[in-house]
Amino acid sequence: MAVLDIGAPAINRGNSYNPCTLIDTYNPANDDGTIESFEIWAFLSLSSCKAGTFSGSGLDYDDRDYATLGSITSGSKQTFSGLSIDAITGDFVGTYFSAGAIERESTGGVACYSKLGDQFGLGSQTYSKKTSYIISLYAEGTITPPGWTGKIDGIDDPAKIDNTDVADIIKWDGIS
Amino acid sequence: MKITLEESGICVDKDWVQVRICFYLDPTDARYDEHHVQVPVIPGSGYPGEVDAMGNPVDMDDYHAWIDGLPKQWQNNPFHNHIIRVNPAITDEELKARMVRHGEEFYAMWASGKDAHAGWKPLKSDEQPKGTTENCFLKGLDLAARKDNFNQDSKKE
Numbered sequence: 001m002a003v004l005d006i007g008a009p010a011i012n013r014g015n016s017y018n019p020c021t022l023i024d025t026y027n028p029a030n031d032d033g034t035i036e037s038f039e040i041w042a043f044l045s046l047s048s049c050k051a052g053t054f055s056g057s058g059l060d061y062d063d064r065d066y067a068t069l070g071s072i073t074s075g076s077k078q079t080f081s082g083l084s085i086d087a088i089t090g091d092f093v094g095t096y097f098s099a100g101a102i103e104r105e106s107t108g109g110v111a112c113y114s115k116l117g118d119q120f121g122l123g124s125q126t127y128s129k130k131t132s133y134i135i136s137l138y139a140e141g142t143i144t145p146p147g148w149t150g151k152i153d154g155i156d157d158p159a160k161i162d163n164t165d166v167a168d169i170i171k172w173d174g175i176s
Numbered sequence: 177m178k179i180t181l182e183e184s185g186i187c188v189d190k191d192w193v194q195v196r197i198c199f200y201l202d203p204t205d206a207r208y209d210e211h212h213v214q215v216p217v218i219p220g221s222g223y224p225g226e227v228d229a230m231g232n233p234v235d236m237d238d239y240h241a242w243i244d245g246l247p248k249q250w251q252n253n254p255f256h257n258h259i260i261r262v263n264p265a266i267t268d269e270e271l272k273a274r275m276v277r278h279g280e281e282f283y284a285m286w287a288s289g290k291d292a293h294a295g296w297k298p299l300k301s302d303e304q305p306k307g308t309t310e311n312c313f314l315k316g317l318d319l320a321a322r323k324d325n326f327n328q329d330s331k332k333e
Contacts, residue, residue: 016232018227018230018231018232019231020231044215044216047184067189067194067259068187068189068194069196069257069259070182070184070186071182071184073251073253074215075213075214075215075253076210076211076213078253078254079256079257079291079292080259081256081257081282081292081293081296082259082260082298083259084261114230116230116231
């Protein structure tokens with residue numbers, strides 16, 4: 001199964017970011033799929049942490065999907081598996097925490113966007129931009145395999161055939 | 177290895193009960209030093225220097241000098257965290273069994289020198305039917321209140 005990945009390596013960096021909602025535009029999602037794990041390196045232990053995917057451009061971004069991770073201890077890379085978070089090609093990785101600080105650097109990235117408070121689930125919001133900033137937040141998952149496309153019973157590209165997701169159909173009438 | 181439920185990671189997720197399991201290494205476990213780390217002890221009053229509108233220090237050199245001057249303490253972080261989504265009818269015994277099974281799976285991978293979750297996939301039998309939002313919420317509160325009952329020491333061969 002091909003690998004979906006978003007974000008920058010969760011490593012010990014030179015600086016940190018204080019509590020807010022943060023989006024990192026470094027390494028956007030390389031394909032459509034499902035994020036199954038997050039890696040994060042906190043400089044100071046985080047409280048009420050959420051992590052997820054964002055879409056948008058300019059200064060306006062909207063979260064697509066996220067998971068509540070909770071408290072995260074500082075000082076080493078913390079990995080969370082077992083997740084199921086939707087991602088679409090070009091999505092960015094993002095996080096929120098109410099206390100603590102996440103590892104970041106002022107150079108080496110593309111741009112980070114920040115806004116005070118928890119912005120998950122609030123729709124499109126306008127953020128402040130920090131050019132070249134990069135944070136230690138990385139996600140990995142599996143790419144959704146392309147399904148059959150075409151017309152059947154007058155419907156173009158149906159999502160399901162006989163109640164089965166098209167993406168899950170590997171053989172039909174002996175034809176792979 | 178010690179296995180615990182993390183209260184802050186218990187919540188309702190899409191009409192399942194989300195449960196976060198943390199796995200901690202013992203000093204005799206493989207790669208113990210990677211998550212046994214020294215961290216600064218931050219005073220309740222926080223950083224005394226100037227901060228910007230987002231609360232970030234204006235002078236990062238001054239901030240790091242302040243951090244470097246703080247006392248340090250040793251902290252044993254989880255070597256892995258795993259999220260599961262369960263039906264609110266799950267029994268304590270079923271949940272404990274999953275905690276131990278996942279601990280054994282992740283530790284085996286960790287001890288081999290890889291990321292704990294490398295190549296990990298859930299079993300089909302791990303998929304549980306959804307509950308109702310209310311039942312999941314109540315189960316989550318129940319698990320959080322009794323989280324210490326689920327603390328386990330996993331003995332390795």
